[in-house]
Amino acid sequence: MQHVHLKFGSIQIHAQRVCRGLLLCALWLASTAAVAAPLRAQWSFRLLPGDAQLQTHPGMDAWKQATVPGSVHTDLLAAGLIGDPYVGAAEAGLQWIGLADWEYRARFDVDAASLARPHAELRFDGLDTFAEVRLNGEPLLKADNAHRTWRARVDGRLRAQGNELQIVFRSPIRTLLPQVQAMPHKIAGNYPSPYGDEPKDAMVGNFVRKPAYHFGWDWGPRYVTAGVWRQVHLDSWDQQRITDLAVRTDALDADKANLSVQLQVEQADKAGTQQVVIDVRDPDGKTVAQIKRDVALAPGENNLSLPLQIDKPRRWWPVGYGAQDRYTVQARLGEGKQSALESSIRIGLRTVQLQREEDKDGGQGFGFVINGVPVFAKGANVIPFDAFPARVTRERLRRDLQAARDANMNMLRNWGGGYYEDDAFFDIADELGLLVWQDFMFGGGMQPGYAPAFRANVVAEARDNIRRLRHHPSIVLWCGNNEEETAWKDWGHGKTLKEADPVFAAKVWQGYVDLFGKDLRSVVAEEGLGVPYWASSPSNDLDTKANDSRRGDKHYWEVWGNPALPPTAYLKETPRFMSEYGLQAWPQLSTINAFATPEEQRVDGPVIEAHQKFLAGKGNERLLHYIEMEFGTPRSFPDFVYLSQMMQAEGIELAALHHRASRPYTMGSLYWQLNDVWPGASWSSVDYYGNWKALNFHARRFFADVAVAALRDEGSTRFSLLNDGRAEVQGQWRVRVLDFDGRELQQQRRPISLPAMSATEVARFSDAELLQGADPSRSVAVFELLRGDAVVAQRLVYFVAAKQQALQPAQLHSELRAEGDHYLLQLRADRLVRGIWIGFTNADASVEDNAFDLLPGQTRTLVVRSTAPLSTLRSALHLQTLGDTLQSRPVASQDNASVERIH
Structure with a gap:
């Protein structure tokens, strides 16, 4: 065990937060107020009386039980008022929900201790989105940003029994559409609705601070939901409360860590003196230091800086480079142990640099350096884990993040069209050693950055979320947006608007530069504890060219996207850092069975097409294009599913290995995408239910050290x-x-x-x-x-x-037997066997490896885990290979088969 020695300097009290540092460790906790607890209430909801949607949905204005955190869609489902939004082709019939205004009501009591405290506040961690809040019949606040934390003082407004909180959520479409339609020239949106709930030439999604994917994306449904999507807290306190705690790294190496504990204390109306106690515990839980100081507190916000030094620090490393050691720092006011006056955070000591060296030929690199060590980033992009965020559990987050680590990934990019993930996501990433590239929540199109109120709203949103998350050592980049700069410069958005109205176009672009080049950059510099900022992905941080293989990060979609080049085109594209590329595949049949009956499982069937959201390229036709390049036309829908996964895995493997072989010119490979928002076709390697596609098994091999x-x-x-x-x-x-x-x-x-x-x-x-x-x-x-x-x-x-190829069927032999608390599956190949897929029909079983080839005469023995008896597993075992799948189809006829045959 390493000896830890700490030296403490004098306390410095600053009028403003001390938060600028070039080096970083990590840790902050946003707003741990006095006694802070989730509001205990009985929640109910209804369609707002008088809403126009009552004409076609009568009776929806009756109060029904609600769940908070939650959403109107999940509450309607729980009440039996709608069917499952994920089953069948339900999407079109549920668009009315996003056009309606909804009302939520909470009834609650307040305990005597909380009522006795002179200061109280209601804190709303997530209101989606245009919300009017009243407490006991009186206005409390108005919200217009689902990504912000909203606070309202309720001193003297609470009673012991019978409090009522009312929240009206206005339809974002109906709220914003008149303003958007009145614009002489529109700024580009994202995905127009195919359902008629919003005009295709007047999209509102990029004008509202709400998860962009709720308006539909090319991998998920359009469900414009509303509700209290994160927790509501009642905070109460006496004279002081701790409102922020952080640890800034001023210098760090193997011998020494120079740190500053940053503490923010809110003092009530009278000045006073209070004792501040800081305890530091090492990764083993041993208390290694304690600071006790009496400090003078002025009314209002007080910012304290307490320097300390750790000798021989145990640094936090990404997986594969060292241990994920973390320290615990606890701050409290006074000698007591009142939770009201305590704040505790876990920190990881590490530095991060974004290395952008210039080349002699005019190129510029892009790579992450952690604790002075260059790290080749291997991983994937992450999208939201559900259309309705409140349904995402810690267990589901761990399942998918563990799948990333098990596939030898060391970085995930949190894409900007969703929401800022729950703290649990980052806790797990810290623990697993997964670096996180964190986008701000801008997914595409163009934002009204020319509007000062919009920019101010975004700055407040950014400050809330950076303060909430900045203590996590896993976060190594804050990125302004996803694909907005390249859309303006390369997709025609800028050119079209310049031709229509050059004055307005110049105003729009200057607003973009102000928001992503200045405002967010400043907030990250002030609050981010040294984590670098990047204006957009892809970009070279507002350099002339946005999506340049020679400078900055790259999104490459000429494979899969237009012009739909073959996967070998990946080998001709050598970027400095590939932050997006991908190929689609369908999930396994058990996942498809969850939303489509066997009779509905046709490539051109309505339900299957409803779960294929790549509408621009007619997704299943595009998928067949890629399958047919390598394998010919599938004979059946199950073969279509199987071959889609083989194609995806082999194509992405080609790209990822090329990126890795191009090190150090290339220093990152993040494919699109790790996870799914719902069950359907997508670019994911792990489906909605956590099943690994062939790609995730391949990734474990092509991302191996x-x-x-x-x-x-x-x-x-x-x-x-x-x-x-x-x-x-x-x-x-x-x-x-x-x-x-x-x-x-x-x-x-x-x-x-x-x-x-x-x-x-x-x-x-x-x-x-x-x-x-x-x-x-x-x-x-x-x-x-x-x-x-x-x-x-x-x-x-x-x-x-x-x-x-001269592949032959029936060349694979198997034997399944029990072995202790698990089973062993032995596979033997007589001749070459390609594309082995091991499945268990209607049985819950996992196999340690899958989607691989066997050389002639080769034998592999794999561990299978299941609670099912051996006889059940033997009956359920299903092996599929390319030799079996392609066996009886003459090459000359393969590419001429029609889509209609695949059913």
């Missing part, structure tokens, strides 16, 4: 070995060429030393060198890294598309 990147394009294979570890790796590389029966055609083997945190190109081979006259449709090249005779990493390279 030590991996093989053998990348074939245009008849040539570039062979590189990857080592993201912090230690050198000694071994041998081996290249073998086999036929599908297992006969070895040639072998090469050489010793190699892989430097730490490196990509090493070993060789380049032409097809002619590898095949030496062998049949490309019956041959495979095996690229490996060995330690002794043990295979450390492996990648197989094929010479023709799968639909042209």
